[in-house]
Amino acid sequence: MSRKIILWVSVAVLCAYIAIALCAPLLTPYSPTEITGAALQSPGAGHPLGTNDLGQDIFSQLVYGARITLLFGFCSALLAVLISTSVGIVIGYYGGLLDEIVSRAIDIFMPIPMFPLLIVLTAFFSPGVLQISLLMGILGSIYGIRIIRAQVLSIAQTNFVEGARAIGASDFHIMSRHILPNVMPVVMMKFVSSSQRMLVMGVGLSFIGLWDTTTVDWGTMIQNSYTSGGMALGLWWWLLPPGIAVIGISLALALIGYSFEEKFNPRVGVNRI
Amino acid sequence: MISGNYLAKRLCYSGAAFFVSVTITFFLLHLMPGDYITNYLLSLTNALPKETVMQFYHQFGLDLPLTEQYLLYISNILQGHWGYSYAYSVPVFSLIVEKLSWSLVLLIPATILGILIGTVLGARSGWKSGGKKDLALFNIMIAIRAIPEFWWAIMAVMVFAFYLKWFPLGGYTSISILTSGISIPDVLYHAVLPIALMTFFIATGNYYVMRNSMISVIGEEYITTARAKGLDERGILWNHALKNALLPMITITTFQFAAIIMGNVFIETVFSWPGIGLLTTEALRMRDLPLLEGIFLLDTFLSIAAMLVADVLSSLIDPRIRMGKDV
Numbered sequence: 001m002s003r004k005i006i007l008w009v010s011v012a013v014l015c016a017y018i019a020i021a022l023c024a025p026l027l028t029p030y031s032p033t034e035i036t037g038a039a040l041q042s043p044g045a046g047h048p049l050g051t052n053d054l055g056q057d058i059f060s061q062l063v064y065g066a067r068i069t070l071l072f073g074f075c076s077a078l079l080a081v082l083i084s085t086s087v088g089i090v091i092g093y094y095g096g097l098l099d100e101i102v103s104r105a106i107d108i109f110m111p112i113p114m115f116p117l118l119i120v121l122t123a124f125f126s127p128g129v130l131q132i133s134l135l136m137g138i139l140g141s142i143y144g145i146r147i148i149r150a151q152v153l154s155i156a157q158t159n160f161v162e163g164a165r166a167i168g169a170s171d172f173h174i175m176s177r178h179i180l181p182n183v184m185p186v187v188m189m190k191f192v193s194s195s196q197r198m199l200v201m202g203v204g205l206s207f208i209g210l211w212d213t214t215t216v217d218w219g220t221m222i223q224n225s226y227t228s229g230g231m232a233l234g235l236w237w238w239l240l241p242p243g244i245a246v247i248g249i250s251l252a253l254a255l256i257g258y259s260f261e262e263k264f265n266p267r268v269g270v271n272r273i
Numbered sequence: 274m275i276s277g278n279y280l281a282k283r284l285c286y287s288g289a290a291f292f293v294s295v296t297i298t299f300f301l302l303h304l305m306p307g308d309y310i311t312n313y314l315l316s317l318t319n320a321l322p323k324e325t326v327m328q329f330y331h332q333f334g335l336d337l338p339l340t341e342q343y344l345l346y347i348s349n350i351l352q353g354h355w356g357y358s359y360a361y362s363v364p365v366f367s368l369i370v371e372k373l374s375w376s377l378v379l380l381i382p383a384t385i386l387g388i389l390i391g392t393v394l395g396a397r398s399g400w401k402s403g404g405k406k407d408l409a410l411f412n413i414m415i416a417i418r419a420i421p422e423f424w425w426a427i428m429a430v431m432v433f434a435f436y437l438k439w440f441p442l443g444g445y446t447s448i449s450i451l452t453s454g455i456s457i458p459d460v461l462y463h464a465v466l467p468i469a470l471m472t473f474f475i476a477t478g479n480y481y482v483m484r485n486s487m488i489s490v491i492g493e494e495y496i497t498t499a500r501a502k503g504l505d506e507r508g509i510l511w512n513h514a515l516k517n518a519l520l521p522m523i524t525i526t527t528f529q530f531a532a533i534i535m536g537n538v539f540i541e542t543v544f545s546w547p548g549i550g551l552l553t554t555e556a557l558r559m560r561d562l563p564l565l566e567g568i569f570l571l572d573t574f575l576s577i578a579a580m581l582v583a584d585v586l587s588s589l590i591d592p593r594i595r596m597g598k599d600v
Contacts, residue, residue: 108289111577116569117297119553123560124301200421207423208542208554222427226543231431243427247420254419 007259013252021066030057032064032216068217073199079137088148114139185264196253218242287577294573298566358564365567376548387475395480399487426543443545486518527583
């Protein structure tokens with residue numbers, strides 16, 4: 001029962017974040033990069049969370065920052081899941097030479113650490129936030145292909161797939177109507193857990209300076225405040241809000257992910273002695 | 274037992290992975306806007322005579338055909354000549370090796386402690402899974418993992434170093450190094466907080482693996498048999514369940530050692546600890562491509578080695594793992 005409550009609260013939190021990101025211009029009159037007044041003002045009328053060292057409104061940065069942070073997390077996760085699902089289904093279903101080639105390629109790419117590769121590629125291309133998230137989606141899809149493929153291999157052996165083939169259904173029909181719905185729980189689980197990981201990763205990467213500092217997201221906000229000594233000056237309203245914002249969404253996604261996992265993955269299920 | 278055939282296959286894949294990584298770094302260096310030498314000399318001085326520049330080109334072999342350069346590059350990588358950093362103007366390899374030893378000062382104690390704590394907690398939690406204590410611990414672990422590492426690090430610096438003043442704010446030594454040289458107690462004093470945080474993270478990661486592994490071992494028939502024989506629960510836990518549940522930990526542990534080189538980027542950055550992590554952040558801020566590529570190659574090499582070690586170890590320990598079929 002309490003598990004269910006936790007799940008629904010998490011979903012509500014997630015929806016609230018998405019709503020805030022979508023309605024950013026309605027919530028605040030300032031643009032996140034606009035200089036709105038004196039620097040380092042305390043919270044008060046006009047500036048609910050005060051201003052930063054450049055005189056930008058912190059509340060506006062927080063609200064607009066949600067857009068970039070969420071976009072990064074969801075875009076990367078969506079791309080990763082799309083690639084791993086489609087490739088996994090196709091190679092798992094057809095098998096043969098195609099499966100052999102892709103599986104061997106994955107074996108070769110598996111030990112290559114993705115995080116430093118991402119950093120090298122970013123240093124080389126100096127891409128924008130969206131490109132980095134696409135890059136991360138591609139790099140992050142490799143492991144998922146294996147998981148989906150393994151699922152498809154067992155589904156392809158079942159009677160209903162045999163039956164569909166016997167009545168002359170096309171391969172595309174079988175893959176999209178019979179196999180896809182059966183791997184969907186795993187796909188959803190992967191999507192939620194990778195959005196959480198990618199989102200936190202995105203904030204971390206912007207914290208260490210992966211993209212230029214003019215992009216306003218929670219990572220750069222934390223980095224600015226931390227390196228300019230916001231906390232040492234006692235300006236908690238500068239450092240804490242972006243951090244708490246990250247923790248909120250990350251916790252909500254993590255809890256949704258675990259609820260899914262408990263429901264669909266019997267191995268993680270709790271067994272009583 | 275591990276078959277020679279399997280080992281040979283594994284070595285081939287590892288070789289291929291390293292080869293792919295080296296090829297990526299080679300092409301990125303060559304596709305870079307402006308070439309390697311121009312960028313490198315830029316960091317030294319802007320106004321060099323043309324002859325000197327040409328001499329550098331010749332010295333670095335950049336006047337050779339691309340295929341020859343490629344072969345030269347691979348042989349250089351294998352011999353430890355990893356190019357020169359733009360920002361530091363020193364050989365990448367020696368820089369990385371120096372920083373790596375500083376990272377290991379944090380990594381070795383944190384990994385050992387983290388594995389011990391994570392394994393013990395995970396085993397207890399998995400053994401009594403579904404109990405009140407297990408669920409409480411499990412939920413706490415989810416919450417800990419959901420909060421980003423750098424946020425924990427920032428909060429730890431703020432609370433323990435800035436407000437309580439128990440530990441230094443960062444760095445690896447006090448200013449006294451200028452007069453009295455480097456002292457080990459002083460370095461340890463600076464290392465306590467980052468080590469504690471890293472231990473914390475490694476332990477939560479291991480907790481999950483150990484808990485899941487324990488839960489699946491409990492379902493095995495030999496545990497039921499042991500119970501049917503009337504052995505006491507403690508004996509079953511230590512002699513039957515734990516030994517088998519520890520198996521996945523070998524893979525995880527070797528992997529962690531490789532992955533954590535990058536994993537502690539955040540902790541080293543927040544604590545200004547002069548290891549590979551901080552080096553990565555600095556190289557990234559300065560867009561120092563040769564240095565970043567060196568770090569990437571090092572990490573690839575460590576990951577590949579870890580995978581090999583994990584495979585061989587787990588097949589040596591558990592003869593049921595029959596390798597050679599599934600790869």
